[in-house]
Amino acid sequence: MTEKRINWVKLKDFCERLLIKQGLPLEDANLIAMSLVEADLNGVSSHGVSRMKIYMKRIEEGVVRKSSYITIEKEYPGALVVNAHNSMGIVAGVRAIDMAIEKAKIAGTVFVTVKHSNHFGSAAFFTKRAVKYGMIAFAASNAPPTMAPWGACQAYLGTNPLSVAIPTGDDKPIILDMATSVVAQGKIIMAAKNNEKIPEGWAITKDGKPTTDPKEALEGTVLPFGGVKGYGIALLIEILSGILSGSDFGPYLHNLWKDFKTPQNLGHVFHVIDVSKYIEIEEFYKKISTLKNDIKNLKKADGVSEIYLPGEVEMIKSEHAKVKGIVLSEAVLEDLRELANKWDVKFNII
Amino acid sequence: MTEKRINWVKLKDFCERLLIKQGLPLEDANLIAMSLVEADLNGVSSHGVSRMKIYMKRIEEGVVRKSSYITIEKEYPGALVVNAHNSMGIVAGVRAIDMAIEKAKIAGTVFVTVKHSNHFGSAAFFTKRAVKYGMIAFAASNAPPTMAPWGACQAYLGTNPLSVAIPTGDDKPIILDMATSVVAQGKIIMAAKNNEKIPEGWAITKDGKPTTDPKEALEGTVLPFGGVKGYGIALLIEILSGILSGSDFGPYLHNLWKDFKTPQNLGHVFHVIDVSKYIEIEEFYKKISTLKNDIKNLKKADGVSEIYLPGEVEMIKSEHAKVKGIVLSEAVLEDLRELANKWDVKFNII
Numbered sequence: 001m002t003e004k005r006i007n008w009v010k011l012k013d014f015c016e017r018l019l020i021k022q023g024l025p026l027e028d029a030n031l032i033a034m035s036l037v038e039a040d041l042n043g044v045s046s047h048g049v050s051r052m053k054i055y056m057k058r059i060e061e062g063v064v065r066k067s068s069y070i071t072i073e074k075e076y077p078g079a080l081v082v083n084a085h086n087s088m089g090i091v092a093g094v095r096a097i098d099m100a101i102e103k104a105k106i107a108g109t110v111f112v113t114v115k116h117s118n119h120f121g122s123a124a125f126f127t128k129r130a131v132k133y134g135m136i137a138f139a140a141s142n143a144p145p146t147m148a149p150w151g152a153c154q155a156y157l158g159t160n161p162l163s164v165a166i167p168t169g170d171d172k173p174i175i176l177d178m179a180t181s182v183v184a185q186g187k188i189i190m191a192a193k194n195n196e197k198i199p200e201g202w203a204i205t206k207d208g209k210p211t212t213d214p215k216e217a218l219e220g221t222v223l224p225f226g227g228v229k230g231y232g233i234a235l236l237i238e239i240l241s242g243i244l245s246g247s248d249f250g251p252y253l254h255n256l257w258k259d260f261k262t263p264q265n266l267g268h269v270f271h272v273i274d275v276s277k278y279i280e281i282e283e284f285y286k287k288i289s290t291l292k293n294d295i296k297n298l299k300k301a302d303g304v305s306e307i308y309l310p311g312e313v314e315m316i317k318s319e320h321a322k323v324k325g326i327v328l329s330e331a332v333l334e335d336l337r338e339l340a341n342k343w344d345v346k347f348n349i350i
Numbered sequence: 351m352t353e354k355r356i357n358w359v360k361l362k363d364f365c366e367r368l369l370i371k372q373g374l375p376l377e378d379a380n381l382i383a384m385s386l387v388e389a390d391l392n393g394v395s396s397h398g399v400s401r402m403k404i405y406m407k408r409i410e411e412g413v414v415r416k417s418s419y420i421t422i423e424k425e426y427p428g429a430l431v432v433n434a435h436n437s438m439g440i441v442a443g444v445r446a447i448d449m450a451i452e453k454a455k456i457a458g459t460v461f462v463t464v465k466h467s468n469h470f471g472s473a474a475f476f477t478k479r480a481v482k483y484g485m486i487a488f489a490a491s492n493a494p495p496t497m498a499p500w501g502a503c504q505a506y507l508g509t510n511p512l513s514v515a516i517p518t519g520d521d522k523p524i525i526l527d528m529a530t531s532v533v534a535q536g537k538i539i540m541a542a543k544n545n546e547k548i549p550e551g552w553a554i555t556k557d558g559k560p561t562t563d564p565k566e567a568l569e570g571t572v573l574p575f576g577g578v579k580g581y582g583i584a585l586l587i588e589i590l591s592g593i594l595s596g597s598d599f600g601p602y603l604h605n606l607w608k609d610f611k612t613p614q615n616l617g618h619v620f621h622v623i624d625v626s627k628y629i630e631i632e633e634f635y636k637k638i639s640t641l642k643n644d645i646k647n648l649k650k651a652d653g654v655s656e657i658y659l660p661g662e663v664e665m666i667k668s669e670h671a672k673v674k675g676i677v678l679s680e681a682v683l684e685d686l687r688e689l690a691n692k693w694d695v696k697f698n699i700i
Contacts, residue, residue: 078428079458079627108429111459111621113628136594151657152648164586174589176582208651226576232526232660233583236514239524243637244486246629250644271461271621277429278463279596287593294600295585298502301558307501310582 004333005325010349012037014336015052021343022059023066028091035090035121040328041321042314044177046186047122049328050193053335054257055088055119056343061260064088064118070095078103080112081246086263089120093139093268097126100272101133108277113245114268119143119256123163124177124311130272131167131175134281138271139163142241144253144264146185148221150231153208155221156250158266159185160237165311167275168292169285175311180234181222188214188222193331241267354683355675360699362387364686365402371693372409373416378441385440385471390678391671392664394527396536397472399678400543403685404607405438405469406693411610414438414468420445428453430462431596436613439470443489443618447476450622451483458627463595464618469493469606473513474527474661480622481517481525484631488621489513492591494603494614496535498571500581503558505571506600508616509535510587515661517625518642519635525661530584531572538564538572543681591617 012033019029032055040048058064068087072080080099084092092114100110120126123139130137143158159181166174179185182202191198192214200210203217211217224230242249247267254262275284298307321327328336333350340347362383369379382405390398408414418437422430430449434442442464450460470476473489480487493508509531516524529535532552541548542564550560553567561567574580592599597617604612625634648657671677678686683700690697 074627076458076627077456078454078460079624081628104428106427107457108426109459109461109621110428111623136590148651149645149648149657151651151654152645153651154649156645156648164582166586166589174585176579176586178579178582204651208649225579229526229528229575230579232514232528235524235660236516236526239516239638239641240486243634243641244623244625244628246633249637249641271459273461273594274429275594277424277426278431278594283596284593287599288589291589291593291599295499295502295506298499298506299504299558301498301501301503301554304501307499310585 004350005327006349008037008041008322008326011040011049011326014340014345014347014349015049017345018052018056018339018343019059021345022056024059025067028068028088031094032088032090035125037326038125038318039122040326041318042122043317043321044122044314045328045332046184046190049336050190050332051121052339056339058256058260063260063263068092068095072099078107078110080110082112082114084114084117086116086118089118089141089266089268090125092117093120093126093270094129096268097129097137097139097270097272100270101130101135104135104272104274109271109273112270113240114270115245115247116263116265117247117268118264118266120268122177123161124165124175126270127163127165128173128175131165131173134167134275136167136273136275137165139268140237140241141268142238142247142249142253142266144255144266145251146222147181147224147234148204149235150224150228153204153221157224157234157238158253159222160234160241162233162237166288168288169281172315173311174288174292174309175314177311177314178225180224180230180237182225183222185222188217190329192218194329240269245269354700355677356699358387358391358672358676361390361399361676364690364695364697364699365399367695368402368406368689368693369409371695372406374409375417378418378438381444382438382440385475387676388475388668389472390676391668392472393667393671394472394664395678395682396534396540399686400540400682401471402689406689408606408610413610413613418442418445422449428457428460430460432462432464434464434467436466436468439468439491439616439618440475442467443470443476443620444479446618447479447487447489447620447622450620451480451485454485454622454624459621459623462620463590464620465595465597466613466615467597467618468614468616470618472527473511474515474525476620477513477515478523478525481515481523484517484625486517486623486625487515489618490587490591491618492588492597492599492603492616494605494616495601496572497531497574497584498554499585500574500578503554503571507574507584507588508603509572510584510591512583512587516638518638519631522665523661524638524642524659525664527661527664528575530574530580530587532575533572535572538567540679542568544679590619595619
């Protein structure tokens with residue numbers, strides 16, 4: 001079978017049209033479509049257009065708000081408390097971090113919580129917005145329980161993602177984007193969708209046994225990255241996103257894939273730091289450039305052909321996919337075809 | 351040989367007297383002694399009084415400032431830029447986070463950088479200060495290079511420690527305190543001091559080979575926790591502590607153990623969040639209490655007798671050691687005995 005490569009602009013437009021057809025405002029549809037397609041460009045297909053089917057389903061079922069409504073509940077010089085009122089998570093996240101960026105121009109640093117929100121896609125989509133203002137940004141979210149705390153064999157924490165973006169003064173910012181599980185649950189979902197095995201160490205069964213079967217893993221729990229330390233970081237994100245924000249946490253959250261009656265009610269946090277308030281921006285960029293060059297030129301371990309900065313691999317993949325096209329699995333393509341039929345939107349991406 | 355158990359107050363007083371003998375102000379001597387003894391109480395002997403010998407040596411050599419001098423270089427509502435002017439790291443860190451706590455009462459959140467500082471001991475010593483004000487706190491520091499970026503076999507990053515403390519409304523805060531290496535380098539130093547082997551996976555030799563010999567490990571590099579993700583987090587701490595703060599970073603830092611001519615010139619960052627600005631503090635405590643109880647009562651994995659919250663094990667050890675006494679190795683006791691002789695301070699701890 002010939003691999004189908006899809007033009008990213010066509011794919012973005014197609015997703016946008018689907019979302020608009022359900023009544024989303026153009027601006028919101030654009031943000032959501034961009035987030036998903038950027039994830040595919042970066043090679044993070046677990047957070048790409050494979051999510052369109054469930055997003056569309058949730059909008060159709062009325063379990064998320066179509067027309068975003070996002071308010072500020074409290075405001076202090078360095079603090080913002082945002083209520084997403086069950087808007088789409090990607091839209092809520094963008095509004096929140098954009099407000100934080102504005103405020104950080106005066107306060108130097110701003111920490112924002114977002115409550116009553118939904119799945120927010122790829123965390124890097126938010127942090128990279130701050131970079132062009134010469135700001136460092138953090139983004140994190142909780143998620144319904146799929147991960148066992150260290151020592152337990154029962155899910156309580158989400159795979160609580162974390163992204164940090166560092167401006168570099170060029171078009172290659174340093175962008176860390178990670179789940180706090182060994183892998184994102186999305187990768188296990190993709191493996192299940194594509195009937196592939198998963199490596200041992202990613203997850204345990206519901207009885208606490210190791211497994212390579214993605215379906216057993218999805219019934220069981222994924223494991224935190226880095227053992228007890230990763231558990232600590234995932235727990236911290238749960239507390240900030242779920243409790244400090246005034247949202248729900250752990251088992252009190254509602255499932256993205258299965259619950260179409262009750263809003264997810266999860267939360268996010270964003271932290272923005274205006275570099276120029278701390279150090280001359282040119283000095284910062286110069287030192288970052290030294291650090292990047294130094295690391296690229298370190299002695300390599302056996303079998304390693306290149307040392308990468310966080311986000312570098314994704315940028316290389318993205319540049320390639322922008323020219324050559326995005327590869328989607330047959331299963332994802334089939335989902336998109338079905339959506340096109342159902343919502344009477346022209347399936348003109350291939 | 352009978353194990354010697356040492357009263358923590360006597361040990362603290364002894365360290366204080368040593369530091370005062372070299373001309374440190376009482377208040378600074380007290381903070382440094384408390385930080386070291388608390389680490390020993392918590393069972394983190396790598397950051398305990400085993401550090402007295404090197405701290406005393408550095409003060410004697412004049413490579414750190416005896417009388418702390420800590421200034422604010424820039425100030426914005428949510429931001430503080432602190433210069434430690436080569437003061438002792440523990441003292442600089444306490445001053446910085448205390449100022450952040452004060453400012454956060456108004457701004458809601460404050461992010462502080464500290465430049466031109468020195469080894470700051472256990473990171474939890476700072477974050478726990480915020481807890482009694484109902485604040486969440488982060489602390490991190492860079493350190494001279496001992497850790498290879500992912501894919502390299504040459505040290506560039508420090509074992510860059512990170513602590514986060516969450517207030518819980520009782521006397522059992524959640525306190526994460528970790529190195530971003532698989533283990534703190536201090537543990538490898540302790541193993542070398544006590545002629546013990548280290549587990550495989552902690553470090554590689556200078557040729558990039560696995561090793562269980564702590565001496566080879568100290569010549570080689572330690573590995574980041576959680577693979578490429580831990581590398582990302584360690585790098586982020588390096589950038590915030592070393593570059594954003596206006597300090598030095600990576601190989602441009604100076605060694606704690608070997609360099610008595612040039613100040614370390616490392617940096618720290620602290621972030622303080624006033625919980626009450628985001629959510630009613632009683633609601634926060636109630637939800638944290640639910641989360642703690644839930645996690646303690648999850649189904650346990652095979653061979654696990656109890657599931658712990660971050661910091662819980664250290665608190666249990668500390669309560670025990672406060673009653674039963676602190677156990678120090680013969681090597682550390684010998685160091686302290688030598689210091690007592692050299693500085694003519696009564697060795698009355700055992």
